[in-house]
Amino acid sequence: MSSARHVPVMLQRCLDLLAPALAEPGAVVVDCTLGLGGHSEALLAAFPSARLVALDRDKEALRLSGERLAPYGDRATLVHAVYDELPEVLARLGIPRAQGVLFDLGVSSMQLDEADRGFAYAQDAPLDMRMDQTTGVSAAEVLNTYPPGDLVRILRAYGEEKQAKRIVSAVVREREKEPFSNSARLVELIRDALPQAAKRTGGNPAKRTFQALRIEVNGELSVLEQAIPAAVKTLAVGGRIAVLSYHSLEDRLVKQVLAAGAATTAPPGLPVVPEQYQPRLKLLTRGAELPTDEEIAENRRAAPARLRGAERIREDAL
Numbered sequence: 001m002s003s004a005r006h007v008p009v010m011l012q013r014c015l016d017l018l019a020p021a022l023a024e025p026g027a028v029v030v031d032c033t034l035g036l037g038g039h040s041e042a043l044l045a046a047f048p049s050a051r052l053v054a055l056d057r058d059k060e061a062l063r064l065s066g067e068r069l070a071p072y073g074d075r076a077t078l079v080h081a082v083y084d085e086l087p088e089v090l091a092r093l094g095i096p097r098a099q100g101v102l103f104d105l106g107v108s109s110m111q112l113d114e115a116d117r118g119f120a121y122a123q124d125a126p127l128d129m130r131m132d133q134t135t136g137v138s139a140a141e142v143l144n145t146y147p148p149g150d151l152v153r154i155l156r157a158y159g160e161e162k163q164a165k166r167i168v169s170a171v172v173r174e175r176e177k178e179p180f181s182n183s184a185r186l187v188e189l190i191r192d193a194l195p196q197a198a199k200r201t202g203g204n205p206a207k208r209t210f211q212a213l214r215i216e217v218n219g220e221l222s223v224l225e226q227a228i229p230a231a232v233k234t235l236a237v238g239g240r241i242a243v244l245s246y247h248s249l250e251d252r253l254v255k256q257v258l259a260a261g262a263a264t265t266a267p268p269g270l271p272v273v274p275e276q277y278q279p280r281l282k283l284l285t286r287g288a289e290l291p292t293d294e295e296i297a298e299n300r301r302a303a304p305a306r307l308r309g310a311e312r313i314r315e316d317a318l
Contacts, residue, residue, distance in 0.1 A: 008038035008039045008042065008104070009104065009106065009244055009291065009295075009299065009301065009302040009305045010244060010289070010291050010295065010302065010305055010307050011038070011039065011042055013289060013307060014039065014102060014104075014242050014244070014307070015042060015043070015046050017240060017242045017284055017285075017307075017309040018043070018100040018102065018240050018242055018309075019046070019047075020238075020240065020311075021099045021100045021238055021239050021240040021311070022043075022046075022047040022050045022099055022100050023047070023049075024049070024099070025049040026049065026050075026051065027047065027049065027050045027051070027099035027100065028050070028051050028052075028053060028090075028095050028097075028098045028099055028100075029043050029047065029050050029051070029052055029053075029098065029099060029100035029101070029102070030052075030053045030054070030055070030086060030090075030098045030100070030101045030102070030231075030234075031043065031052060031053075031054040031055070031102050031104075032055050032083035032086060032101060032102065032103045032227065032231065033055070033056065033083060033102075033103055033104045033105060033106075034054040034055060034056040034061060034062065034065050034078065035056065035058075035061055035065065035104065036061060036064055036065055036068070037054070037064070037065030037068040037069050039102055039104055040052055040054050040065065040069060040076065041068060041069060041072075043100075043102070044069065044072045044075060044076060050075075050099075050100075051075055051076075051077070052069075052072070052075060052076045052077065053077045053079065053089065053090070053093065053095070053098075054069075054076065054077070054078050054079065055079050055080075055081045055082070055083050055085070055086065055089060056078075056079075056080065056081075057080070057081065057082045057131050057132040058131050058132060058133075059080060059132070059133075059134070062078050062080055065078065066078055077093060082132075082223055082227075083103065083223065083227045083231075084223045084224075084226040084227040084230060086101075086227065086230055086231055086234060087230050087233065087234055090234055097234060097235065097236035097239065098234050098235055098236065098239060099235075099236055099238070099239045099240075100239060100240055100241075100242075101231045101234065101235060101239070101240075101241045101242075102241075102242050102243075103227070103228075103231070103241075103242070103243040103244065103245075104244045105220075105224070105243070105244060105245045105246060105250050106244065106246045106301065106305070123183070123184075124182055124183055124184035125182065125183050126138075126140070126181060126182055126183075127139040127140040127143065127180055127181060127182060127183055127186065127213075128140070129210075129213055129214045129217045129218070130217055130218065131218050136217065136218070136219075137217065138217065139213040139214070139217050140179070140180050140181055142154075142213060142216055142217060143171055143175065143180045143186070143213070144175050144179040144180055148168050148169070148172050151164075151168045151171065151172075152164045152165055152168045154212050154213070154215075154216045155167060155168065155208070155209055155212045157212075157249075158211065158212035158215040158216060158221070158249065159208035159209055159210075159211050159212030159213075159215075160208060160247075160248070160249075161208040161209060161212060163193070163194050163195070166193045166194065166195075167189075167190055167193050167194075167209060169193075170189050170190075170192070170193040171186075171189065174189055183210075186206065186209070187204075187206040190205050190206045190209055191205055191206070211247065215249075220250075221249060221250070221253065224250060224253055224254075225253060228243065228253065228254055228257040228258075229257055232257065232258075232261055232280070232281065232310070232312065233316070235312040236312065237312050237313065237314060237315060238311065238312065238313075239311070239312045240284065240309060240310070240311045240312070241258075241309065241310055241312075242307065242308075242309045243258075243307070243308050243309070244305050244306070244307050245288075245305070245306050245308075246304045246305055246306070247304060251288055251306045251308070254308050255288070255308060258281060258283060258308055258310045259283070261279065261280045261281035261310065262279045262280075262281045262282060262283045262310065263279055264277050264278060264279055265277045275314075278314060279313065279314075280312065280313065280314055280315075280316060281310040281311065281312060281313060282310065282311045282313045283308075283309070283310050284309035284310055284311055285307060285308050285309050288306035288307060288308050289306070289307040289308075290305070290306065290307075291303070291305050
């Protein structure tokens, strides 16, 4: 059922990156974005002596992946949490350090495929987009209540939408007639608002707006800004982190955190760099690694993926 639907992106490469850190018995690997459990299942199968802790903010994802991972018994601990809560989750479980951490920042296939969640612009659905449907504002509320200036900022910053002003003035005009509730009306409005030239490039013209709304509704970038440094801090020396991102904003954030950890913090001009200024991380990927053509042919959702990895090589300075 769910597993047939979900092909984890760059799976083998993620396993290879984490493998050296997970060979020892009792190693703990954290899947910060459990989704349907594809990566988690592969981690449990590939590293039979490792223990898995998996996080997701989506209760439906936890239920489905719980069924999938049931054969692994108490080797798998599933937790309802957002990934920036990783340090608290490990503390609660009495785990001092993790040997491996994996983030797959894509929206799970389940969320895209379930019509009633409103993530997809290809089918009509209520404009919800919350990954945790028990909390927060929906995409419809954002569209119907945010001041025009804020909507323009969101579409530009999170969707990299050049036509943000045109789209927002159409939204504001339409919401006064009737509030937005479903995705099809928004898709149609975007199509009508864009100039011909803008419609000819880059797939569905609504894609960037939907991405921007999803990021805003779920606070994704602000959560990620906290989560990646927190995850690096939880790594044991010799532990490894692998992060899959799907758009340039996420990838830039991940790159900045890992690059900062891999740089010396010494004042310039010191003849010898003292221990406390030495890099904490060693980068394991040259730039971001991309999926192969074969993988993209098999799973079109892999196309925008960017993978970065790093190894913790020393403790933080006291």
